[in-house]
Amino acid sequence: MSIREKYFAAMRRRDDAYVPFEFNLCPALHAEFMRRTGQENYWEYYAFATRNIEVSYAGDLDRFAEYFPDKVGFQIDPDWGVGHKKGSLAHFTEMQHPMENFQALVEFEAYPYPDAASDYDWDAFAGRVEAIRARDLVVVAAMQMTIFEIAWYLRGMETFLMDLLLNPDLANYHLDRITAIRCEMAKRYAAAGCDVLSLGDDVSTQLAMMMKVATWREFLKPRLAKVIQAAKSVRPDMLIFYHGDGNLQAIIPELIEIGVEILNPIQPECMDPVVIKKQYGEWLSFWGTLGTQTTMPFGTAVEVGQVCQKMIQEVGRGGGLGLAPTHVLEPEVPWANIQAFMDAVNEYNHQAV
Amino acid sequence: MEPLVNEIFSNILDGQHKVVEAKVQEALDSSIDPKVILDEGMIAAMAEVGHLFEAGEYFVPEMLIAARAMKAGLAILKPHLVQANVKSTGKVVIGTVQGDLHDIGKNLVGMMLEGAGFEILDLGTDVSPEKFVEAVKSAEVDILALSALLTTTMHNMKATIEALKQAGGRDQIKVIVGGAPLTDQYARQIGADGFAPDASRAVVLAKSLLAASGR
Numbered sequence: 134m135s136i137r138e139k140y141f142a143a144m145r146r147r148d149d150a151y152v153p154f155e156f157n158l159c160p161a162l163h164a165e166f167m168r169r170t171g172q173e174n175y176w177e178y179y180a181f182a183t184r185n186i187e188v189s190y191a192g193d194l195d196r197f198a199e200y201f202p203d204k205v206g207f208q209i210d211p212d213w214g215v216g217h218k219k220g221s222l223a224h225f226t227e228m229q230h231p232m233e234n235f236q237a238l239v240e241f242e243a244y245p246y247p248d249a250a251s252d253y254d255w256d257a258f259a260g261r262v263e264a265i266r267a268r269d270l271v272v273v274a275a276m277q278m279t280i281f282e283i284a285w286y287l288r289g290m291e292t293f294l295m296d297l298l299l300n301p302d303l304a305n306y307h308l309d310r311i312t313a314i315r316c317e318m319a320k321r322y323a324a325a326g327c328d329v330l331s332l333g334d335d336v337s338t339q340l341a342m343m344m345k346v347a348t349w350r351e352f353l354k355p356r357l358a359k360v361i362q363a364a365k366s367v368r369p370d371m372l373i374f375y376h377g378d379g380n381l382q383a384i385i386p387e388l389i390e391i392g393v394e395i396l397n398p399i400q401p402e403c404m405d406p407v408v409i410k411k412q413y414g415e416w417l418s419f420w421g422t423l424g425t426q427t428t429m430p431f432g433t434a435v436e437v438g439q440v441c442q443k444m445i446q447e448v449g450r451g452g453g454l455g456l457a458p459t460h461v462l463e464p465e466v467p468w469a470n471i472q473a474f475m476d477a478v479n480e481y482n483h484q485a486v
Numbered sequence: 487m488e489p490l491v492n493e494i495f496s497n498i499l500d501g502q503h504k505v506v507e508a509k510v511q512e513a514l515d516s517s518i519d520p521k522v523i524l525d526e527g528m529i530a531a532m533a534e535v536g537h538l539f540e541a542g543e544y545f546v547p548e549m550l551i552a553a554r555a556m557k558a559g560l561a562i563l564k565p566h567l568v569q570a571n572v573k574s575t576g577k578v579v580i581g582t583v584q585g586d587l588h589d590i591g592k593n594l595v596g597m598m599l600e601g602a603g604f605e606i607l608d609l610g611t612d613v614s615p616e617k618f619v620e621a622v623k624s625a626e627v628d629i630l631a632l633s634a635l636l637t638t639t640m641h642n643m644k645a646t647i648e649a650l651k652q653a654g655g656r657d658q659i660k661v662i663v664g665g666a667p668l669t670d671q672y673a674r675q676i677g678a679d680g681f682a683p684d685a686s687r688a689v690v691l692a693k694s695l696l697a698a699s700g701r
Contacts, residue, residue, distance in 0.1 A: 220585060220586075220587045220611075220612050221584060221585055221612050221614075222584065222585030222586075222612075222638070222639065223585070223638060225585065225586070225587055225636070225638075226587065227587040227611065227612070228587075290590055291550055291590065291593065294546055294547040294550055295501075295547060295550050295551050295554065297547050298501065298547050298548070298551055299501065299551060338546075338666070338684075339666050340683060340684060341542065341545070342545060343545060343546045343547075344545045344546060344547050345545050345547075345548075348545070348547065402666075402667075425637070426637055426666065426667040430637045431637075463636065463637060463638045464638055465637055465638055
């Protein structure tokens with residue numbers, strides 16, 4: 134079986150002979166990887182089955198200057214216009230929200246949202262997708278921060294959450310503009326031959342939903358469904374991956390209903406992956422399950438190996454598991470734990486071969 | 487309850503900040519005791535918001551709009567409270583620890599504590615231990631509330647508590663901590679006085695710590 138075939142057999146729950154795996158390293162751990170291996174690219178080095186790809190922005194570079202009158206020290210992302218300022222530690226940044234003080238609809242109407250067609254380099258994109266597929270790898274179109282998150286990155290979280298109740302007309306306009314852009318991008322990602330569409334919006338805390346399920350149903354669910362339908366209209370077999378941090382058990386059935394096929398990250402600190410597998414494993418595959426607040430930073434290497442084995446055996450039974458830490462591995466994760474993760478997946482996957 | 491105070495209460499629950507402003511002014515104009523407006527109108531309303539949050543009826547948006555309405559009313563009420571010599575429940579210094587830029591959790595805790603009658607000094611995010619110590623020493627502070635979302639930064643809670651010890655101010659105040667990766671056990675381990683999993687329970691914790699210390 135090719136790597137692609139093995140990945141799809143696992144993610145479509147046809148077979149559990151192979152467990153796809155992945156992790157993301159923060160810059161400090163990436164440097165540690167390079168020091169230890171002399172290699173640049175850990176995705177290549179560890180032979181992950183997937184490659185994330187997003188279309189490059191090719192529009193004007195300084196469209197947002199007027200929204201950052203005092204932009205000293207800020208990096209402004211060129212397509213949406215969210216500002217970032219480096220904090221005092223590692224790679225963490227403080228976000229600046231260009232729409233924070235908007236009061237009226239005309240201000241939203243005047244905002245230079247990106248044009249999904251003309252502001253991106255779609256001509257070169259198809260070739261990049263093909264190059265990945267030609268290497269027997271799975272192409273994942275990265276479109277997380279899909280709707281809700283980009284909405285509040287632009288507006289400010291507290292302001293946008295209040296808009297949902299107090300200014301629904303502004304919230305609806307803003308969300309509609311974003312959704313239209315995301316639908317067009319989803320279609321283009323599908324048309325270019327991407328295998329997986331990676332969507333995501335954090336709508337939960339680790340205790341519960343951030344908002345009422347009714348609020349999610351009113352503002353976010355139908356728009357997420359539209360994006361999924363847009364992708365599926367072009368490429369019906371495109372796999373739909375959805376990232377949502379925290380405890381989102383309240384909406385899992387509805388995510389399945391609108392077409393989500395792989396759920397990420399299943400934070401074990403607030404949702405038991407084994408229980409979630411029992412409840413929803415017939416309809417959903419899972420990507421993640423390894424705690425980045427517990428096992429990866431604070432477990433021993435032996436514990437990491439044991440948790441990996443347990444997840445492979447119980448969540449991976451019958452297929453349906455991509456084993457991965459639930460978030461980027463941060464500087465405090467011991468290298469031995471990353472090695473233990475790799476040892477566990479290699480042992481299982483080689484044994485299976 | 488006075489009908490006007492009752493209206494302040496219900497409009498805070500509904501997040502109607504303009505109405506709350508107007509009703510607080512009307513209540514003051516009607517010579518209702520500012521302390522009654524505060525206790526029975528505002529603090530009682532925010533306590534109810536906390537109950538509704540814990541019961542799963544209110545979520546973050548409802549809490550935010552209620553807190554905004556409470557703040558709007560409080561801004562009008564404050565000079566009258568000062569004049570009437572009404573004391574706050576306690577003084578809290580709050581912030582997100584060094585290296586960490588997350589603020590929504592910290593802001594919600596600050597809002598709910600303010601809604602419980604505490605006076606809040608919010609130092610913002612990415613706050614160094616030295617800054618916390620300086621703030622605590624510059625005023626009569628009852629509680630230091632520390633927030634962290636990241637496993638990378640949560641050890642700076644311990645560093646802050648240690649800095650406070652070295653500066654000789656640890657015994658005079660209570661330290662409470664919160665944030666997604668934290669646990670009760672971790673709070674004890676780093677020498678904090680308590681941990682709360684959400685903003686509503688942070689209020690219960692703060693009040694119980696002050697009550698236990700006789701304040």
